[in-house]
Amino acid sequence: MLYQYHCACCEKVVTSNQKACHECGSQNIRTPYGFWLFCILACLIAAITFKLVHVYLKDHQSVPVQQSFLDSLNQSNKNTH
């Protein structure tokens, strides 16, 4: 279904060699490649966003997290002794 051409007006399936929709006569045929292009772009944007967030969190939280981890270790040592 995703590999098929569709009419942009009535959503009817159109063969790839057809220049116009046989239902409504519209020449506005949607290619299946637009969908995959959108998918790939969306995946790329998601991956880049994830990477940026990961780098941002690593830069801004690594030191405080380590400190708080050490603090909690010291606190637990104090509590046990």
Ligand SMILES: [Zn+2]
């Ligand atoms: Zn149509």
